Amino acid sequence: LRHSLGTGLALAGFEAMADAEPPPWMKTPGASFTNYGHPSPFEKDAIRWISANPGAPGNGISWTPLHKLEGIVTPNGLHFERHHNGVPRIDPDQHRLLIHGLVKNPLSFGVDDLLRYPLVSRLCFVECGGNSNAGWHAEPIQTPAGYFHGLASCSEWTGVPLATLLNETGLLPQARWLIAEGADADALNMSIPVEKALDDALVALYQNGERLRPENGYPMRIILPGWEAVLNVKWLRRLQAAQEPAMARNETAQYTEPQPSGIARQFSFIMEAKSFITHPSPGHRLRGPGLYQISGLAWSGRGKIKRVEVSADGGKSWAEAALQEPVLAQCFTRFRLPWRWNGQPLVLKSRAVDETGYVQPERSVLIDARGHNGYFHYNAIVAWAVAADGSLSHVYA
Amino acid sequence: LRHSLGTGLALAGFEAMADAEPPPWMKTPGASFTNYGHPSPFEKDAIRWISANPGAPGNGISWTPLHKLEGIVTPNGLHFERHHNGVPRIDPDQHRLLIHGLVKNPLSFGVDDLLRYPLVSRLCFVECGGNSNAGWHAEPIQTPAGYFHGLASCSEWTGVPLATLLNETGLLPQARWLIAEGADADALNMSIPVEKALDDALVALYQNGERLRPENGYPMRIILPGWEAVLNVKWLRRLQAAQEPAMARNETAQYTEPQPSGIARQFSFIMEAKSFITHPSPGHRLRGPGLYQISGLAWSGRGKIKRVEVSADGGKSWAEAALQEPVLAQCFTRFRLPWRWNGQPLVLKSRAVDETGYVQPERSVLIDARGHNGYFHYNAIVAWAVAADGSLSHVYA
Amino acid sequence: APEGPRLGRPASPQDIAAQDITIFPDGGGLPTGLGTVAEGHALYDSHCAGCHGLKGMGGSAEELAGGAPPGSPHPDRTIGAYWPYATTVFDYVRRAMPIDAPRSLNDSQVYAVTAYLLYLNGLLGAQATLDARTLAAIKMPNRDGFQRVWPGHP
Amino acid sequence: APEGPRLGRPASPQDIAAQDITIFPDGGGLPTGLGTVAEGHALYDSHCAGCHGLKGMGGSAEELAGGAPPGSPHPDRTIGAYWPYATTVFDYVRRAMPIDAPRSLNDSQVYAVTAYLLYLNGLLGAQATLDARTLAAIKMPNRDGFQRVWPGHP
Ligand code: HEC
Ligand code: HEC
């Protein structure tokens, strides 16, 4: 028996078994089933980091901990938040979407109506125009990567093509913009070009399979793949077709980028290609020389990521990373590259190229073009310095 | 002012505004930010349905409410559960994976070790071998579609290729099986052919971006794309290379299919192509004649879904549904088809064809081949009868 | 686009007017009502100054007056220095402020606080009254300070 | 497969033996120790019968004795009727039962309840003693009742 076909090896038998103490969770029945699950209590660091206004606690942001995540999907509980006045508790039976203005037939739609409409699903990112804005600072911010670049998340959104609804209302020929308004306590309003509305805009009802989360627009929101998040109006209640934009506060006073010339960029909708290394990144620590896997995220508001290159010498030489399938347009793309660390200090960078040929710029190039006061649309190459002790920090290099 | 460039329409002005009462959630600040989010309280019906043994509450199942979901991703909180003795609360720092048996170098790996390994991501389904087993019953079960077919869920899994770990241990030439064992109170064990282990098996660490959920195997589990879920051993603690399978309880007494001949199918690993209509389905109700969108899920353990056809006359005629991109191997595929209901009673069906040419069978064909006592691997065409009042029921037709 | 089932409910002009709160830069959408700088000063001090500071400066929330102009080394986004349209102040305050009680001011009160904010920014005199006509007529200093990136997005 | 960083810690025979609880159908892995049907009967009645019923029948949990054979109109998956290997009983009971206190029986106790279950299924006499050798020698009635679908999966 001691040399069995199955094991082919001598077995220590009873004596060894008697010594073995299984872990406690193998000796007691585990927890029961749950109607809706939660993360492990041992993963309590994988949280959204909140930065809100103490005088107006619903006004602020919370970042997705991208330095804790892998793959491309953001779990719904960790999708970044940007609220102007908190998360409304909307009763879907009391909520309607009104489409009016320069339309032939103004119409309003109940949530249950829209649930019966043709639906389309889209894996795509949503990124705040203000994501990564610490990059404009004169000194490199020292914070985990997700709390620097994590005003971006990626989900499978399912919704009604906005074009389907606009077919029903009709658009008058003068209609060039659609002013979208949320049903939150900020009644946030933004003007969307009709071209985008008719192209790939969704009135999203589902996020990663389930109905939208309250903080992501329940019961319905706009999704404009690749465009800055503030236009993806949450808690959507009204779409008003108009000839000109509303010049709302968030498309004039905010989400515009002052330049050194004194002229500010406005209606800068597309989120340009960006990438950064999530593993390793500040807060992680390399355990001595040896083989590591560099892993990171890249995306572009213009389409698919074509290539991501990684440098381990501060940008002097670059190696092409592998892109994890599926590589989808306007979607997070995971890149990975094996890397052998020799224990010396060095600087890691990644650089994304999208299918239009656009190349993620070095920081100096972006700053030269935009100055230091743009605040929005920071997408420069990110550099992590690795110290001899294996710790990482954010550097401008 | 009353005919402005912006609106182009007369505006009712102050008087109408004074009448308008915005909903309460536009007049009071909303809820604050949260470190980890939850579904809307208005979606409390979108839950896993639990069926557990009262005498052993950790023994049972809970179904994903697929009739409530859209798209292809299953949110982590709703991934189906099958536990034999509850969900262990595993401290990842106390947990290791031991690989031994017919290997050259028996090795054990800590969780933090594996997190440094090369990772691969895979959007794929996990389906219990016992999913849809009510289909074997003589009478059609009347329950929401997810509580019939929802022992299947689809996630982006990220993990270490098992082949990478087996490269490090080496395998002796006689090794044909790997016996996987969980660290739960059932110490569930299953034998996996070495071919699959070296092909596309993962030791998964992440699920939809975040670390595995406790009920889905935290801190690590096996993922065998396309193979029945019981082999995707959760809470993985041990892999033992052997020449023969262990003939464990769950690969002999369970997860085998008795046939009319008296001979049971064993090691029936691959989950064959399946599809069913999620919308509309029993529990939903059509609101009178008109245009609807049929939407459903298809998948195959053998690869990609090539085609899904839908019938609205009980299988006499079929129309090809649109497949939502991305269409990935061993992954949920969402199909959709516009459909105009004339208000008459009829029977809806869907039929999946995979890239190998395998066609999902009619129920009568499956029953003829397997009899009524197989219990596992039920994948026949599903029929929903629509009554004149718009209600739906499950029928054998 | 795929065809929909046409479940939209026709919206009457009354329905629309009851919900439509958009103010356009040409003044489209501005309601009747009016308010003075002095009324606005009183309202501001009681409902706004707690967050935005007396005279729109030095509070915990955004500064609403003063600020360096575009092109200076540290330009500000304050109303007088940056905002291209005065109508935006009315639109935004009516829909969103005070942040602890949005939609609590009536339209005349919104005209009044808007007047006071414009006064603080040197754009209205201390005795001024604001209504739809006078608000739409205001030309902001930074009116031409923006370049539309869309649709010519480089 | 991609190359790994080789962080595995070598496992000694002692480490392995302490964790390895697999029992193979040829008896590989069976520990020393032994138990009788009579001892098993007493253990079963106090630790198992509450769920599985006296004599392995009529409880809330799976029936462990009796049952219709394969090929009959309503075949059962009970031990005597269906299970191909007796070693599986030892392996499973030791790792998983009693479900409210897994790993609470020592190896001799597991031999004893296994013996009693085999006795209830007519596969051991009332006076029998079970140990590694006698357990591995048992041929189950449905030993040849299985067809391997893998790798020839149709
Ligand atoms: C409890 C705090 C609070 C009170 C009271 C308050 N505000 Fe605000 N206000 C804020 C915050 C916070 C913001 C920034 C909101 C955002 O960015 O979404 C803001 C933004 C503004 C802005 C836009 C500033 C910019 O530069 O974009 C204006 C204008 C404004 N408030 C006017 C008012 C007026 C007028 C009142 C009173 C009627 C008022 N606020 C009362 C907190 C407050
Ligand atoms: C508190 C309830 C409970 C107790 C006590 C209990 N069992 Fe079980 N037993 C179960 C349940 C429930 C299952 C089914 C487990 C599963 O399917 O994952 C089971 C399964 C089994 C099986 C497999 C049956 C099959 O057909 O696959 C055996 C053998 C078994 N038990 C033996 C025992 C023995 C021996 C004891 C006592 C030493 C015992 N059980 C005590 C509840 C119990």
Ligand SMILES: [Ca+2]
């Ligand atoms: Ca042993």
Ligand SMILES: [Ca+2]
């Ligand atoms: Ca409803």
Ligand SMILES: [Ca+2]
């Ligand atoms: Ca109005």
Ligand SMILES: [Ca+2]
């Ligand atoms: Ca740890």
Ligand SMILES: [Ca+2]
């Ligand atoms: Ca300044």
Ligand SMILES: [Ca+2]
């Ligand atoms: Ca029976």
Ligand SMILES: [Co+2]
């Ligand atoms: Co912008």
Ligand SMILES: [Co+2]
């Ligand atoms: Co099977």
